[in-house]
Amino acid sequence: xxxxxxxxxxxxxxxxxxxxxxxxxxxxxxxxxxxxxxxxxxxxxxxxxxxxxxxxxxxxxxxxxxxxxxxxxxxxxxxxxxxxxxxxxxxxxxxxxxxxxxxxxxxxxxxxxxxxxxxxxxxxxxxxxxxxxxxxxxxxxxxxxxxxxxxxxxxxxxxxxxxxxxxxxxxxxxxxxxxxxxxxxxxxxxxxxxxxxxxxxxxxxxxxxxxxxxxxxxxxxxxxxxxxxxxxxxxxxxxxxxxxxxxxxxxxxxxxxxxxxxxxxxxxxxxxxxxxxxxxxxxxxxxxxxxxxxxxxxxxxxxxxxxxxxxxxxxxxxxxxxxxxxxxxxxxxxxxxxxxxxxxxxxxxxxxxxxxxxxxxxxxxxxxxxxxxxxxxxxxxxxxxxxxxxxxxxxxxxxxxxxxxxxxxxxxxxxxxxxxxxxxxxxxxxxxxxxxxxxxxxxxxxxxxxxxxxxxxxxxxxxxxxxxxxxxxxxxxxxxxxxxxxxxxxxxxxxxxxxxxxxxxxxxxxxxxxxxxxxxxxxxxxxxxxxxxxxxxxxxxxxxxxxxxxxxxxxxxxxxxxxxxxxxxxxxxxxxxxxxxxxxxxxxxxxxxxxxxxxxxxxxxxxxxxxxxxxxxxxxxxxxxxxxxxxxxxxxxxxxxxxxxxxxxxxxxxxxxxxxxxxxxxxxxxxxxxxxxxxxxxxxxxxxxxxxxxxxxxxxxxxxxxxxxxxxxxxxxxxxxxxxxxxxxxxxxxxxxxxxxxxxxxxxxxxxxxxxxxxxxxxxxxxxxxxxxxxxxxxxxxxxxxxxxxxxxxxxxxxxxxxxxxxxxxxxxxxxxxxxxxxxxxxxxxxxx
Amino acid sequence: xxxxxxxxxxxxxxxxxxxxxxxxxxxxxxxxxxxxxxxxxxxxxxxxxxx
Numbered sequence: 011x012x013x014x015x016x017x018x019x020x021x022x023x024x025x026x027x028x029x030x031x032x033x034x035x036x037x038x039x040x041x042x043x044x045x046x047x048x049x050x051x052x053x054x055x056x057x058x059x060x061x062x063x064x065x066x067x068x069x070x071x072x073x074x075x076x077x078x079x080x081x082x083x084x085x086x087x088x089x090x091x092x093x094x095x096x097x098x099x100x101x102x103x104x105x106x107x108x109x110x111x112x113x114x115x116x117x118x119x120x121x122x123x124x125x126x127x128x129x130x131x132x133x134x135x136x137x138x139x140x141x142x143x144x145x146x147x148x149x150x151x152x153x154x155x156x157x158x159x160x161x162x163x164x165x166x167x168x169x170x171x172x173x174x175x176x177x178x179x180x181x182x183x184x185x186x187x188x189x190x191x192x193x194x195x196x197x198x199x200x201x202x203x204x205x206x207x208x209x210x211x212x213x214x215x216x217x218x219x220x221x222x223x224x225x226x227x228x229x230x231x232x233x234x235x236x237x238x239x240x241x242x243x244x245x246x247x248x249x250x251x252x253x254x255x256x257x258x259x260x261x262x263x264x265x266x267x268x269x270x271x272x273x274x275x276x277x278x279x280x281x282x283x284x285x286x287x288x289x290x291x292x293x294x295x296x297x298x299x300x301x302x303x304x305x306x307x308x309x310x311x312x313x314x315x316x317x318x319x320x321x322x323x324x325x326x327x328x329x330x331x332x333x334x335x336x337x338x339x340x341x342x343x344x345x346x347x348x349x350x351x352x353x354x355x356x357x358x359x360x361x362x363x364x365x366x367x368x369x370x371x372x373x374x375x376x377x378x379x380x381x382x383x384x385x386x387x388x389x390x391x392x393x394x395x396x397x398x399x400x401x402x403x404x405x406x407x408x409x410x411x412x413x414x415x416x417x418x419x420x421x422x423x424x425x426x427x428x429x430x431x432x433x434x435x436x437x438x439x440x441x442x443x444x445x446x447x448x449x450x451x452x453x454x455x456x457x458x459x460x461x462x463x464x465x466x467x468x469x470x471x472x473x474x475x476x477x478x479x480x481x482x483x484x485x486x487x488x489x490x491x492x493x494x495x496x497x498x499x500x501x502x503x504x505x506x507x508x509x510x511x512x513x514x515x516x517x518x519x520x521x522x523x524x525x526x527x528x529x530x531x532x533x534x535x536x537x538x539x540x541x542x543x544x545x546x547x548x549x550x551x552x553x554x555x556x557x558x559x560x561x562x563x564x565x566x567x568x569x570x571x572x573x574x575x576x577x578x579x580x581x582x583x584x585x586x587x588x589x590x591x592x593x594x595x596x597x598x599x600x601x602x603x604x605x606x607x608x609x610x611x612x613x614x615x616x617x618x619x620x621x622x623x624x625x626x627x628x629x630x631x632x633x634x635x636x637x638x639x640x641x642x643x644x645x646x647x648x649x650x651x652x653x654x655x656x657x658x659x660x661x662x663x664x665x666x667x668x669x670x671x672x673x674x675x676x677x678x679x680x681x682x683x684x685x686x687x688x689x690x691x692x693x694x695x696x697x698x699x700x701x702x703x704x705x706x707x708x709x710x711x712x713x714x715x716x717x718x719x720x721x722x723x724x725x726x727x728x729x730x731x732x733x734x735x736x737x738x739x740x741x742x743x744x745x746x747x748x749x750x751x752x753x754x755x756x757x758x759x760x761x762x763x764x765x766x767x768x769x770x771x772x773x774x775x776x777x778x779x780x781x782x783x784x785x786x787x788x789x790x791x792x793x794x795x796x797x798x799x800x801x802x803x804x805x806x807x808x809x810x811x812x813x814x815x816x817x818x819x820x821x822x823x824x825x826x827x828x829x830x831x832x833x834x835x836x837x838x839x840x841x842x843x
Numbered sequence: 844x845x846x847x848x849x850x851x852x853x854x855x856x857x858x859x860x861x862x863x864x865x866x867x868x869x870x871x872x873x874x875x876x877x878x879x880x881x882x883x884x885x886x887x888x889x890x891x892x893x894x
Contacts, residue, residue, distance in 0.1 A: 044870075047869065048869050099876075101874050103874040104872060104873050105872040106870065117867075117874065118867065118869070118870060119867060119869070264875065267860065268862065268873065272862075275854070276862075276873065
């Protein structure tokens with residue numbers, strides 16, 4: 011083992027070379043090092059699962075057996091009984107050195123299969139190579155049997171049967187959106203203000219449910235009237251909630267029993283025995299009762315997350331860990347000194363590792379769109395309390411320190427910046443960014459609070475509690491603010507808007523009439539005609555997606571049912587309704603706008619080169635686009651180089667961007683969710699810019715079919731922002747980040763050399779001041795040099811832990827496709843100061 | 844006929860558990876699976892009779 015001086019020397023060398031992953035490995039405890047390396051990575055490499063990752067068949071088999079048995083029960087009760095059977099019988103495990111437990115599969119290397127979600131996905135499961143346990147033939151036989159049973163009765167099969175056939179065909183073409191309109195594949199915000207405040211554990215919730223049932227039953231034997239009729243269904247829903255809450259407590263007790271068995275029979279190390287007994291005590295306490303310390307608080311939260319993921323395939327992890335766990339951290343570490351800060355960092359680091367470990371089977375389009383990860387686990391930290399005072403605490407800092415030690419790509423952190431944030435917290439943010447994590451992203455809290463109030467009418471005290479519901483959209487975790495189900499199928503491939511506007515609604519790639527016929531663009535004589543066509547295509551696209559999602563949401567309690575999520579949600583415990591029922595929800599919808607900036611750059615290019623400069627005719631342009639620019643290279647380069655591009659503080663194109671956004675904002679108010687609220691847009695991309703590369707045809711910004719699209723949100727096209735970081739910020743600052751949309755993703759690359767030392771921090775701080783003054787709601791950074799990224803392409807094994815910011819998430823660089831890697835390298839490295 | 848309760852991996856309780864030590868290429872762990880005490884363990888590859 012290296013002596014301290016040698017270790018220090020090695021660390022300094024690694025720091026100088028920006029090899030932060032080696033620094034982390036040397037700095038973290040032996041426990042964290044073991045647990046970090048123990049993780050079976052579930053995120054797909056490019057689009058494929060890593061060797062050794064296998065499909066879990068225990069959960070689907072247990073669930074299906076019980077589901078078939080209770081075939082006469084209503085859906086929520088039936089799901090509750092099937093889920094309880096899983097919780098009582100699925101294999102559980104405790105990893106050596108672990109102090110936190112819980113996983114969605116039966117073994118650490120397995121991925122969960124949501125077999126009741128969509129038959130189409132089930133077929134992919136069957137055909138996916140490499141993921142079936144040996145003997146493969148036997149595993150495939152089981153998969154086939156399960157597929158045969160679920161065919162036609164999954165949640166999506168049920169939605170598809172009632173969807174308008176034309177909408178269904180267009181949606182299923184894969185050209186205009188993605189996702190699945192069911193809570194089987196949603197992003198559920200949790201009602202943390204109900205179950206995570208320390209006031210109640212599951213036993214307390216069970217008591218509340220019992221009281222509700224008692225009151226309802228009293229009414230059902232009283233004077234008859236229409237008001238009691240819905241109570242019969244509600245009583246069954248409450249029973250369903252009870253079944254899963256009781257099973258959840260038993261599930262935790264199974265871990266407690268296993269920990270005791272190991273401690274008392276199989277473990278010889280006295281220190282580990284003590285840890286196992288503490289783990290047993292933890293699992294006997296939570297989630298039955300409210301937590302008393304940091305370990306219990308983290309474990310309680312983790313049980314909720316795992317059980318929710320056994321109930322449905324959740325694609326996001328809305329959370330605010332410093333706010334809800336911070337008081338326990340403070341009590342344990344600073345007040346009562348029950349544990350040291352290092353011990354607390356071990357717990358928090360493990361909490362992140364346990365989260366990183368979570369993964370389910372995703373269809374290929376999802377794996378390509380979320381390369382390297384299995385969902386967008388974006389945890390929200392910082393921000394303010396309901397009274398507006400600073401909510402940052404010691405755990406805010408500890409989370410960022412732990413993040414640098416474990417360097418996981420999932421979860422990532424999202425920091426709610428506001429003017430009262432203390433210097434020490436900002437320095438922690440900077441240190442994470444400087445060390446190349448790609449997170450935290452920085453959110454402008456006053457803007458986001460105002461945004462949550464503007465679009466959905468959340469009262470200020472609730473808006474101030476917001477968490478990211480997925481990558482970026484704020485949502486209060488409160489009784490009426492919590493959105494239990496947001497579906498990725500309200501994700502629009504927006505580059506199609508300009509494509510269809512230029513081709514009379516015809517999709518050349520799928521060769522069918524997709525959008526409305528808005529006129530032959532060859533005959534357009536001025537820009538306004540093109541813009542009118544663009545508006546109509548936008549309205550059509552958004553309407554189709556929102557119709558699909560609204561229907562899925564409205565029918566979800568009938569087609570799917572969420573007994574567990576309902577049981578941890580105050581308004582369901584109070585009302586007896588499935589939490590996915592819109593009743594009592596304020597509404598918090600948004601349309602994710604993938605491939606957005608191509609519209610501004612494309613429209614501006616046509617305006618400038620065709621209508622203003624009259625350098626080309628519309629006929630020439632449409633002909634060139636139809637030919638995918640082939641045979642028109644000189645003209646294409648003119649559109650790339652000589653048309654104004656977003657991100658250069660150029661009013662010509664920036665005004666086009668604002669016009670587009672404001673048309674969307676106007677229409678967002680016309681689109682209504684099942685609660686009657688608005689659908690603002692949120693430009694961002696994950697890695698959809700790569701997924702859609704072969705789906706979006708040639709565009710007037712000079713892009714060809716097959717070229718990667720821009721990296722998303724309001725980020726300028728890679729290499730097209732030529733006037734420096736301030737010009738980028740000024741362009742972005744022209745957008746009203748409260749009223750023009752839900753949120754706007756901005757990727758920036760900064761030079762690691764420039765950010766070194768105190769001077770680097772001061773430069774970054776000055777940059778952030780400009781960002782804040784301009785009222786921009788989001789920014790995230792990649793601080794990795796081209797040299798490092800290219801070295802990682804050449805020698806991936808040496809750079810296995812190198813992390814980059816892709817879009818709304820981070821990933822290990824070696825886990826993303828070559829095309830995505832190249833796209834990140836192409837982003838402009840901004841020199842600041 | 845060998846039954847689960849005769850195996851050293853079996854731990855009795857309200858329901859019994861088969862507890863096994865597993866070492867995979869990345870980590871070592873203990874796993875537990877509920878089993879009935881009188882279940883036939885004749886075809887279980889991990890059966891180890893209690894001494």
